[in-house]
Amino acid sequence: ETGTAAAGGEGGGDELVRVGFSQLGAESGWRTANTESIQASLTEENGIDLTFVDAQQRQENQIRALRDFVSQDMDIIAFSPVIETGWDQVLQEIKDAGIPVVLVDRTVDTTVEDPFVTWIGSDFRAEGVTAGEWVAENFPDANIFELQGTLGSGAQVDRQEGFREVVGDDAIVGEASGNFTRAEGRTAMEAALQAYPDTDLVFAHNDDMGLGAIEAIEAAGMVPGEDIAIVTVDAVKDGMQALLDGKFNYVVECNPVFGDQLAELIQQVHAGEEVPEQTFVEETAFEQADIDQAFVDERPY
Ligand code: GYE
DSSP states (O other), rough: OOOOOOOTTTTTTTTEEEEEEEEEESSHHHHHHHHHHHHHSSGGGGTTEEEEEOOTHHHHHHHHHHHHHHHOOSSSEEEEEESSSSSSHHHHHHTTOOOEEEEEEEEOSSSSSOSSSEEEEEEHHHHHHHHHHHHHHHHHTTOEEEESSSOHHHHHHHHHHHHHHHHGGGGGGEEEEEETTHHHHHHHHHHHHHHHOOOOOESSSSSSHHHHHHHHHHHTTBBBBBEEOOOOOOOOOHHHHHTTTSSSEEEOOOOOOOOHHHHHHHHHTTOOOOOOOOOEOOOOOOEEEGGOOOHHHHOOO
């Protein structure tokens, strides 16, 4: 035994890297899995002393946490921004304090130059395109209700853009945000069934809202997956079960399990090594026929 910490002696020798992480919330199954992955990987064993704060989907909570991290003089500040805009001032404060930012999952839209060192997450636009291509192929004449995620979030903006690029704006009969939660997805779908009764396909920006839509459709006496088709993004276990049960028709995967990659990036940034500006996590997509019960049972999140 050489006695060096798992940090590998990079950067701070045996010292742990002090990381402040502001998670945006706990709104979905995806988010829960993402938080678990981050907490399982950003550990002392991996050379990291993690301070984790959940913002409960409120930007002001995130900004407060980020300012706390500055006053605690963290080595690295990491965060997943709930929406894209509104970060200019706090990002400038972090920059002035000389603390490197690692951006996680969602994206920012800011006037601050070089606001972060590296970003890791999913290609939301590509997810929207994948969903759109499947719809264009399988339901070319569908009247689509789009159940949007948190308005102004990278995941909402880019999924919508990619999807509509393929299906065209005219295919969309209505849209409403369900804020990425099951409860708000259900409420939005209930209203949509009244407002857009000709809807025959729902594109939900995540599984949880799609699961809420199932509840609303069933409560209205219709059969989800048949009377109204449902296409979603995420592929968490509950979403995969709905696909297997025939209630979802297509699910684009969004992979939340990248804690190990994040821990490695953090170590590299701390050591002053070159890192890619963007790291896209790997993902795929599923039709009903692609999966069976064993697949769902073994789904880790
Ligand atoms: O798809 C959704 C979550 O930003 C990729 O946020 C993430 C999205 C994910 O609430 O379930």
